Amino acid sequence: MPSVPVYKGRFGVAEAERLLWRAGFGPRRGEARRVASLGLEGAVRWLTHPGAERFTGRPPVDEKGRGLAPADAYGHDHLWWLDRMVRTNRPLVERMTLVWHDWFATSNAGVGSQKLMLAQNRMLRKFALGNFRYLLHAVTADPAMLIWLSGVDNRKESPNENYARELMELFTLGEGNGYSERDVREQARALTGFRNEWREGRGHVNFRFDRERHDDGIKTVFGKRGRYDWRDSCDLCLRHPRHARFFVEKLWSYFIPTPPNARTRAGLEALYRRGYDVRPVLQAILKHPALYNGPRMVKPPIVLNAGLLRALGRRVDTRSWVWLGEGAGQRLFYPPSVAGWDDERWLDTATFRARWAMANEALSSVTVEQPKRGPAPKVPHQPAALVEAAYRTLAKPSVRPQSRAAITKFVKRALSDADADWEKDAYPLLVMNAARQLIAVSPDYQAA
Amino acid sequence: MGCCDEHTRSEALRRGIALAGNGLPAIEPGMPTPAGTGLDRRSFLSRSLGVALSVYGGAALLPRALEVGIEDAMAAAGPNGKVLVSVFLDGGADSLSMLFPGEDARYRKLRPRLALSPTAASVRFSEDPRLWWHPALAPLAALHAEGKVTVLPGIGYTDANQSHFTSRHFWEVGATDERLQSGWMGRYLDRYGRGDNPLQGLSLDWSLQPSLATKAKPVASIDGPDRFDFWTRGVWGSVESRMIAAIGGLGSVAARGDAALDQATRAARQSHLLYRQLAPFRKKESGFGSPVAYPQSDDSFPRRLAGLAAMLAAGLPLRCVALTAPGAYDTHDSQPNELDEGLEVTAASLFAFQRDLEARGLADRVVTLVWSEFGRRPEENGSNGTDHGAAGIAFVMGTRASGHMVGELPDLSRLDRDGNLRPNSDFRALYRSLIEGWLGGDAAAVLPGAKAFRPIPILR
Numbered sequence: 001m002p003s004v005p006v007y008k009g010r011f012g013v014a015e016a017e018r019l020l021w022r023a024g025f026g027p028r029r030g031e032a033r034r035v036a037s038l039g040l041e042g043a044v045r046w047l048t049h050p051g052a053e054r055f056t057g058r059p060p061v062d063e064k065g066r067g068l069a070p071a072d073a074y075g076h077d078h079l080w081w082l083d084r085m086v087r088t089n090r091p092l093v094e095r096m097t098l099v100w101h102d103w104f105a106t107s108n109a110g111v112g113s114q115k116l117m118l119a120q121n122r123m124l125r126k127f128a129l130g131n132f133r134y135l136l137h138a139v140t141a142d143p144a145m146l147i148w149l150s151g152v153d154n155r156k157e158s159p160n161e162n163y164a165r166e167l168m169e170l171f172t173l174g175e176g177n178g179y180s181e182r183d184v185r186e187q188a189r190a191l192t193g194f195r196n197e198w199r200e201g202r203g204h205v206n207f208r209f210d211r212e213r214h215d216d217g218i219k220t221v222f223g224k225r226g227r228y229d230w231r232d233s234c235d236l237c238l239r240h241p242r243h244a245r246f247f248v249e250k251l252w253s254y255f256i257p258t259p260p261n262a263r264t265r266a267g268l269e270a271l272y273r274r275g276y277d278v279r280p281v282l283q284a285i286l287k288h289p290a291l292y293n294g295p296r297m298v299k300p301p302i303v304l305n306a307g308l309l310r311a312l313g314r315r316v317d318t319r320s321w322v323w324l325g326e327g328a329g330q331r332l333f334y335p336p337s338v339a340g341w342d343d344e345r346w347l348d349t350a351t352f353r354a355r356w357a358m359a360n361e362a363l364s365s366v367t368v369e370q371p372k373r374g375p376a377p378k379v380p381h382q383p384a385a386l387v388e389a390a391y392r393t394l395a396k397p398s399v400r401p402q403s404r405a406a407i408t409k410f411v412k413r414a415l416s417d418a419d420a421d422w423e424k425d426a427y428p429l430l431v432m433n434a435a436r437q438l439i440a441v442s443p444d445y446q447a448a
Numbered sequence: 449m450g451c452c453d454e455h456t457r458s459e460a461l462r463r464g465i466a467l468a469g470n471g472l473p474a475i476e477p478g479m480p481t482p483a484g485t486g487l488d489r490r491s492f493l494s495r496s497l498g499v500a501l502s503v504y505g506g507a508a509l510l511p512r513a514l515e516v517g518i519e520d521a522m523a524a525a526g527p528n529g530k531v532l533v534s535v536f537l538d539g540g541a542d543s544l545s546m547l548f549p550g551e552d553a554r555y556r557k558l559r560p561r562l563a564l565s566p567t568a569a570s571v572r573f574s575e576d577p578r579l580w581w582h583p584a585l586a587p588l589a590a591l592h593a594e595g596k597v598t599v600l601p602g603i604g605y606t607d608a609n610q611s612h613f614t615s616r617h618f619w620e621v622g623a624t625d626e627r628l629q630s631g632w633m634g635r636y637l638d639r640y641g642r643g644d645n646p647l648q649g650l651s652l653d654w655s656l657q658p659s660l661a662t663k664a665k666p667v668a669s670i671d672g673p674d675r676f677d678f679w680t681r682g683v684w685g686s687v688e689s690r691m692i693a694a695i696g697g698l699g700s701v702a703a704r705g706d707a708a709l710d711q712a713t714r715a716a717r718q719s720h721l722l723y724r725q726l727a728p729f730r731k732k733e734s735g736f737g738s739p740v741a742y743p744q745s746d747d748s749f750p751r752r753l754a755g756l757a758a759m760l761a762a763g764l765p766l767r768c769v770a771l772t773a774p775g776a777y778d779t780h781d782s783q784p785n786e787l788d789e790g791l792e793v794t795a796a797s798l799f800a801f802q803r804d805l806e807a808r809g810l811a812d813r814v815v816t817l818v819w820s821e822f823g824r825r826p827e828e829n830g831s832n833g834t835d836h837g838a839a840g841i842a843f844v845m846g847t848r849a850s851g852h853m854v855g856e857l858p859d860l861s862r863l864d865r866d867g868n869l870r871p872n873s874d875f876r877a878l879y880r881s882l883i884e885g886w887l888g889g890d891a892a893a894v895l896p897g898a899k900a901f902r903p904i905p906i907l908r
Contacts, residue, residue: 153780153831158831160829160830160835161835165610165611175611175613175614181866257708295706295707296708296709298708329654337612339613345655345656345661345711347711348656348668348715348718349646349668349669349676349715350651350654350655350656351654351655352719353676353677354654356678360679360680363681364681367681367682400701402701403698406694406697406698407694407698409697410690410691410693410694414686414690414691417687417690427687429682430684430685430688431687433682433683434690434691434694437680438694441695441716442698443699443701443703443712443713444709446708446712446715447706447711
């Protein structure tokens, strides 16, 4: 069996930091050092075998200090999941739940029920590191998905192609990759039979499979004939000769920006083909040299948001994260389409400004200001010391020297503008706030 | 609810964001006016942009080259610079409802529930008496009667791809090529645009419209010209000016071939440039001095068009602009209501925009293209909707539009093997005509294989 290469270089704080951003939501203060001390093997084992779920720190609240109502209150779904990302002891489980949310992208804009979206989210988390076949079956019969992609409108008498098309195009094979328009139509027939009712005041209820609505005739899919049903429909895709490659390349793309070479891909496919288990493929990807030696990846907005809060040790305590996430291009439970978020294009002038506002809100918990009475907060007046302190606020991220030099240049110039005595006291506070803000929006902090 | 309700999502998102934009100052009231601006919008509008920028920024903040670049771009655009506005109907709009063959027996047979019927109030399409305008498109019908709308009732491409994402991608990149990474307007700007003017490709949205994606030249994405600032808690005065200048500094650290760093660096650099360009619009007062009324809507589309007209009136050097229309056009179910809602705000806003441009004396500079990734299947489905189709409809609006239909309603008795409409005009021919006849340039240098598509007379 072809083997997948393993990273043999130094696994220090910088490497651990990158792993924590890719497989989780960035390090808490001191966490990169702790993970580095585990070594690569130990770190990947910790991520992929995390043990029972625990949460660190105080539970989330809204801006009035009340607990969240994720199934009911506007935006609390987003806050609820963001909090898990911030406080979990199982970062890879949350990160993989996010991967599946993108892979099987379902939006509450079409579902119209936070309750059903949360149920889907629990299901995705249950299979986070598990078996793709079971996951695909669960997704196909998931109530939120059945509404989102018209599964409950897909009846024997009037087939609806929506889910059938995306099952192949987006979930298992790739666009036009080994199937025809006829396969779409035949798969739609195989997938008929789900239904539910809508009740005033309760919404969508009573999801079930109804034999009467199912087309039990012979279908021809990928050239094979049979009385296929929805489980067969999924399994036909999984057994399709092009599926394993699609799967490992797509999973890889969430962690490493450059595609795997032929040898690595063959090795990953072999791991996956043993029984559709995700964990062994993940372990191989997280230990691959390309993760540590290769180029950076832009942090998705929600990862940046959770990472800022983890670095600052701040809990979820404001609903602002909802619109800030929206502006930056990632509102949880509302992916832009069934194809998920576009990981190639997170940053432009509009989303840069939204990231600015996001960093500004995150840093509001540590803003230094001159009080009306009493002594001012202690801030270094010396440029180098001030820059060092500003980086420390954000858990000392690894940055390129040129990037740090640009921040230092700003600090020097801004401090030197102070002439009057009151300015000499006040400016270091302003400069500290500005330096932290610039670090948090710097290109180095956007990509890990 | 139904299919591809992913498309109602963009609507919901936009609404949420419109509120979000208003919510920004609410986090901490008292966003300061940048020092030294000293110009209200009225006085700004009476001057050239270069002067206004000098007054606002001062040489210390504004790299001289950029200032000169914008002034040059302004001068080059001059009072006659041509502007193309692209409006996208997201989801695959149903051409057979927008201009419907109300008395066609085949149409009624294919659409027993959804066929529209002409009423006393219906407006007949003057160029083809078999067709009527959808009631919500009455504003477009009025502009058409004035000769300001060119209709392409059967636009598409052969062997249409029925995936939203792929077909939309084809239209965005201007070729049936899945690997192309730059948009068709983006490639136009890469070839004919400037290295110092992000406003030349303006996405009026919270993210970049892919048709504007460039490889090298800067383009911009903003929600509205009045909403682009870098307010920061606990930072003001000279420290704030230095901080904003430092965004440009961070945006000039070399990315050394790392694509992710490059993306982040470019975003910082271009945001800094854009901040300078939009200085005059960061004012407390609301409104853009619009001489006409725009529709009231939860959707930001009318506000964005009003802002666009104001930016053009201010002389900002725009060339290609892209935005998404309100509405959910992927009508697999509940088609009548969804289509009505979207088309109504879209058409009324476009009408107001056209009248705004005319009132400001800008009408001869602007052409607006309205398009969708495909039409819908002529035969309705069983869920009170229609599935993905092939040929669809597009409009070219403006005083310089020819006003004469290109192609015709595709024959309902000659559907393709998937039961879809066959196209009789091609989107690449449309793009070629817009490049050669409007923006100015060599279409072959922008559109792969452009020579295969003969230009079509969409403009006068």
